[in-house]
Amino acid sequence: MRIFAPIGPGKGMIALMIALVGGATLWAATARQPASASKRPQRIVSLNLCADQLLVALADRDQIAGLTHNAGDRQMSAVAAITKGLPILDGSAEQILATNPDLVIGMPARRNPAIAILKAQHYPAVDLKSADSYADIVASIRTVAQAIGHADRGEAMITRMDRELAALPRAPKPKVAAYYQRRGYMTGTGTLVDDLMTRAGLRNLAADLGKPAIAQVSLEEMVAARPDYLIVESATDRITDQGTEMLHHPVLRDIARISLPQAWTVCGGPAYVQAARALSQAVSAR
Numbered sequence: 001m002r003i004f005a006p007i008g009p010g011k012g013m014i015a016l017m018i019a020l021v022g023g024a025t026l027w028a029a030t031a032r033q034p035a036s037a038s039k040r041p042q043r044i045v046s047l048n049l050c051a052d053q054l055l056v057a058l059a060d061r062d063q064i065a066g067l068t069h070n071a072g073d074r075q076m077s078a079v080a081a082i083t084k085g086l087p088i089l090d091g092s093a094e095q096i097l098a099t100n101p102d103l104v105i106g107m108p109a110r111r112n113p114a115i116a117i118l119k120a121q122h123y124p125a126v127d128l129k130s131a132d133s134y135a136d137i138v139a140s141i142r143t144v145a146q147a148i149g150h151a152d153r154g155e156a157m158i159t160r161m162d163r164e165l166a167a168l169p170r171a172p173k174p175k176v177a178a179y180y181q182r183r184g185y186m187t188g189t190g191t192l193v194d195d196l197m198t199r200a201g202l203r204n205l206a207a208d209l210g211k212p213a214i215a216q217v218s219l220e221e222m223v224a225a226r227p228d229y230l231i232v233e234s235a236t237d238r239i240t241d242q243g244t245e246m247l248h249h250p251v252l253r254d255i256a257r258i259s260l261p262q263a264w265t266v267c268g269g270p271a272y273v274q275a276a277r278a279l280s281q282a283v284s285a286r
Helices: 011-021 049-058 093-098 114-121 134-147 151-166 192-199 205-209 219-225 242-248 271-284
Strands: 044-046 064-066 103-105 175-181 185-187 202-204 214-216 229-233 256-260
Touching: 044 049, 049 103, 049 134, 049 151, 093 114, 103 134, 134 151, 134 192, 151 271, 175 192, 175 205, 175 219, 185 205, 192 202, 192 271, 202 205, 205 219, 229 271, 256 271
Parallel strands: 044 064, 044 103, 175 202, 175 229, 229 256
Antiparallel strands: 175 185, 185 214
């Protein structure tokens, strides 16, 4: 599970909500058999950013009745560039009901007032568990692909991802890395980012320090730990506030830095390959 530091309202908090509720079952998901071509759902609604990305990647465009407002956000969504022309919903029960969906994918945040109304409608639904590893991503792809009637696309995507990941270089010798976020929060083990580190041949500093899935680590502690790499979100490459200013402190200057777009790691989906490639190439080149 990708966990984000509590950085106040806005995109960071949205990402936190996505991560924390990704595996929560908010109403009973319908057990679905692979849909045949004649029975494919034709009005599919996504209720969270992670479902958006799988739906855009696997469904016919005319099957998509609604995506979340985050789908077109280039900082948050790996499919933002191809969502133009697709219906975007504001998350209200009224809008979702108006689409008369024949399939709902992904559960919204617990506090969303639309939940009570939607639960009462008993729509066919698929709840996606939070992806904490590549194996979880593969499972999510299969779940969505079968539910929307495109199991073959899902298998083709998995085959392509497997092939591309197998070809990636690994660090020539073990290196230690810290995924360091604004305000000094570090991502720990058992997360999707940790899975990416392992794939690139890196050891997560959080494991060495005995830190939980999310922990605040001071500049002094980070410098004392002396990781080989700091992995940061590319949005923090520029100083925009006090939270990002910390990541540019002079004491961190001598630690090699790798920037990855948040959109590649906030959800488990096809963008995992892009993140793995960028990380592996950066590490193997040094």
